[in-house]
Amino acid sequence: MTIQTYWQLDVAAQPARSEPSARPQAGMIFRDVRTRAINRYDYYAQIAQAAAQTAFDGLFLPHRPEADDSAIVAAVIAREVPRLTLIPEFPASIGSAVYAAKQAVSFQRATHDRLGWAIAPAADAEALDRTEEFLTVARGVHGTRPFSFSGTHFEVQGGGFEAPLNRVPFPRVFLHGESEEALALSARAADVHLFGAAPVTHLRSLIEGLDGLAAERGRSVAFGVIQSVLVREDHDEALHEAERAGVPAATIVGDYDAVAARLAELAGIGIGHFVLGAPASLEEAYHVGQHLLPRLRALTGRVCAAA
């Protein structure tokens, strides 16, 4: 299978980097000529460039309420990386589903269809219900005219886009969440379900379960994983770096070949979308993009040939 790889651009990570207000104010020996015009968005654009130049397929921007809005960041950097897919994550509580669909259409029109939607997991049954209606209405006005809908959270009459706004595909929808309800929602509404990092046997059973649920509805859902990685040329160096850096518990740590083999194993059980991330987004993008991705692509190419 052809795998898709996305680098995680976490707007809340390393919050002091490239933040004008976090610069040393006084008492420094170096002459600081930086203006406030050099800011955090230059750094976001740089991460995007790093991902583009190291042949990732896209960027995944997690929703971070305390930091910059992921959809704004995605649009700000979009024209500088003309090949990358951009997947901002946002909750379904942002407002009108019609308006969200209209914004998605504008984004698609301007970027040659490079937008993906990741909807943040719902916190409760009401939010879950809203997410489902949100997607129904957004897809409805995108694909149907006239479209009418009357639900708990949204109401539309005579909706739907006219030419030329009706010519672009709807963004691929990524959902995540491990609860029974979240999996059931994905079976009904996701294009891709993203799992959190977990042992292969556990992921395999989740995949089989969700596959079955989707099949009952005559749908098929693609699978992905959000996986933190830390790779170095040799194993001990990677371990040492992981200890120094304090990585998330489920991080796969190791040398290039070993980590590529672990990820290829996931591809082997049906995972086609890899959202990879590391605490230092810029520097690690090069480690992963230059050394891990070529190995992973070679291995999954072989998996495909064997099948």
Place this chain on the structure above:
Amino acid sequence: MTIDFYWRLPTHGCHDSLRHSAYNRGDWSPPGPHNIAPGFDRNSADDGFRYIDHLAEIAKAAESAGFIGGLIPSFPNTDDPWVISPLLARETSSFRFMIAFQPGFLDPVHAARMAASLQRATGGRTVFNIITGGGGPSQLWWGDGFSHDDRYGRTTEFLNVFKGVWNGGNFSYDGRFYSVAGEGLSPLLAAEELPEIWFSGSSDAALQSAAKHADYYLSWLEPFDQLTEKFARVKERTAALGGEQKCAVRVDLVARATEEEAWRDIRIGFENVPDERRAQLRGPTDSVGAARQQALRPSEARRFDELIVAPNLWGGFNLLRGGPALGIVGSYEQCAARLDDLIARGTDAFILAGTPHLEEAYRIGEEVLPLLGRESAALLRAAE
């Protein structure tokens, strides 16, 4: 004291001349060899350009020609200003993005996060044009079922919450339309300047809401005496509430080296108006502003000069393109004199436009703006 002049980014495509109705910039008309963004390459295949590429050109032209920014309108069949602005943020440096939007479409806390993020991306170049009116079938198309006056109440509450959370900390609010419990922007986001707020709407409900929250009250061009009276009323009402209201006008210009050339373009454009465009203009609306403009009845005129309502003031622009009916037509000097007159009558800022938006941004910036203020400069000084 100086006056802010904004340009406009046409979000529904543009045409290369007011003389013709076909929108051949952007993909609002069928693709062909005379279209651009997208256009044809030498093999008649899609050349890969998109309308955003043309909008980027207009924004950079406006920025370079001396405009402070541009209004980015929003209608059902336009591209969206909340997407266009961040897409163009890093290709411009001083251009302010005036985002037209209806508050009901976004959650106010989320809108505040988006706006603060855009402020951070642009160095504080976000401006809002808050729209509340419109309505009828169009409002239900958007998924918005509230009645006209309710929508103004909601706009007021939206801005209460928007500004409340922008102060950071624990903001709580319990209104008819919104309730918020202990929310606020993070210190990182709350450190940004609140975007300037421009307000539109001609009804009493609109004026009341504007008085509370608007930095600028924005009107379409109306006959000058009517506009003078309207601005005076707005300023008076706000003063009664203890505030001060600045007023702004949106107006299209056809400015040429001579008056004859300007009217010639209008005449040819008028003669080329398709019948279906006239029929469209006879449709209903529950916008008070739109109704005031339709009273001019441009769709019934048989000659272009029947629509000259005052010297250099033509009431048929909505036949040539979507938007308001009245605009200014004349030589560079005449256009400048009319704008000066509007300044003397209480206009504190402008949104100008002309077709084609790219070339006319340079023309107006180079030929008309420098002529302004010969009369009004004295008035401004007297006021200070």
